[in-house]
Amino acid sequence: MSKATTAALTAGSANAVKLFVAALAATGAYAGVTAYDAARSAPRPEQAITLQAREVPITSQPAAVAPGAISVTAKSGGPGCDRVYLARTVVVNPDPAQTVLYRWQLSRWSPYTKRWSVYLVDHSGFGAARRTVSWQARVADNPGWYRVEFAVQGQKTIRSDRFQVSC
Incomplete structure (x- = not known):
C-alpha cells in the first residue's frame, strides 16, 4: 500500500x-x-x-310562586348601593299554540309626586302552556321604595309588594 x-x-x-x-x-x-x-x-x-x-342550607333559593303572584328576592348586594333583585311568577298561556307576550316593569315611588314612576322595563314571551318566568332587575345608587309589575298581553297587571332599597 x-x-x-x-x-x-x-x-x-x-x-x-x-x-x-x-x-x-x-x-x-x-x-x-x-x-x-x-x-x-x-x-x-x-x-x-x-x-x-358541613351542610349549609340554601337560603337564596326563591320560594315557589303561584300564577297571579310575584315573588321578589334580593339576589346579591354589590359594592356601595348596588343591588340585584330576582322577580318570578308563573304564566299560564290560554292558547298554547300561540306565543304569549309579557312585560316586566320595576317602578319607584316618588315622594314628591306621590306616584309610582317607571324605573326599568323588559319585554319577553314564550310559546308553551305554562312556564315559570323570571327577571333580574338591578338598582344602583338609588335608594327608595320599589315594586315589580308584571303584565301579560290582554290580561290585567299584577304587582308585587313594595320593597325598600337602602344603602
Missing part, C-alpha cells in the same frame, strides 16, 4: 472511531435521562387526608 492510501485509511478509521464514541455518549446520555425521569416518577408514599364538610 502506498503512503497516501494508508493515511486515508487511518484518517477514515479515526473519524469512524470518533463517530462511534459520540454515538455511545449520546446513547448513554439518553439512557441516563430516561432513568432519571423514571426515578422521579416513582410513586410517593401515600398520605391519609381527612376532608371535612
Whole structure:
C-alpha cells in the first residue's frame, strides 16, 4: 500500500472511531435521562387526608310562586348601593299554540309626586302552556321604595309588594 492510501485509511478509521464514541455518549446520555425521569416518577408514599364538610342550607333559593303572584328576592348586594333583585311568577298561556307576550316593569315611588314612576322595563314571551318566568332587575345608587309589575298581553297587571332599597 502506498503512503497516501494508508493515511486515508487511518484518517477514515479515526473519524469512524470518533463517530462511534459520540454515538455511545449520546446513547448513554439518553439512557441516563430516561432513568432519571423514571426515578422521579416513582410513586410517593401515600398520605391519609381527612376532608371535612358541613351542610349549609340554601337560603337564596326563591320560594315557589303561584300564577297571579310575584315573588321578589334580593339576589346579591354589590359594592356601595348596588343591588340585584330576582322577580318570578308563573304564566299560564290560554292558547298554547300561540306565543304569549309579557312585560316586566320595576317602578319607584316618588315622594314628591306621590306616584309610582317607571324605573326599568323588559319585554319577553314564550310559546308553551305554562312556564315559570323570571327577571333580574338591578338598582344602583338609588335608594327608595320599589315594586315589580308584571303584565301579560290582554290580561290585567299584577304587582308585587313594595320593597325598600337602602344603602
